[in-house]
Amino acid sequence: MDENQKRTAEARLDKLQKELADLKLRWPAHSLKPAMLIELEDLEEEIDNLKNLLSEK
Template identity: 55%
Template sequence: MPMEDKGQEQEKETLLDQQEILLQLQDVEKKLADLKARWPFHSVQPRMVAEREDLEEERDRLLGILKS
């Protein structure tokens, strides 16, 4: 395979990877919005706090990948 073809193929893979990450990021953002909508004013359950932390960490990880 000529070098040009390899470069184009790598570009396509990178774009596909970015699209996949963007889709994952949208999913995480949607889950975060849903969780925040269900967030009670008082007596937040520990599992909800843990879920929010996990989603925020995942969002930050995905954003970090996109920036690099």
Template identity: 50%
Template sequence: MGSGDLKKQIAHLEEEIAELKKRWPAHSVKAEMVERFEELEEKLERLRRLEEREQ
């Protein structure tokens, strides 16, 4: 995977997380939203580690 691809994927995940946070209710967060947030955060962390190794 090229570093350009990684940067694009990282940027996409960051955007997706930001959009999810915009829709995040102040109370009574649905389990699906929490699961999706955790999934996105894990993917983002993996990609950032991969990016660090490639530098």
């Protein structure tokens, strides 16, 4: 991974982490909508993938 790709991945990771934090702020105490759960899973999966990619040397 070159330096430009690394910066792009880090920027994407930062954006996804902010989206995840926003989602958790909107998280209802009751009556969770399936779309929110799917969004949570998608965000967490993409964050994990980017972290793994960035940790590779």
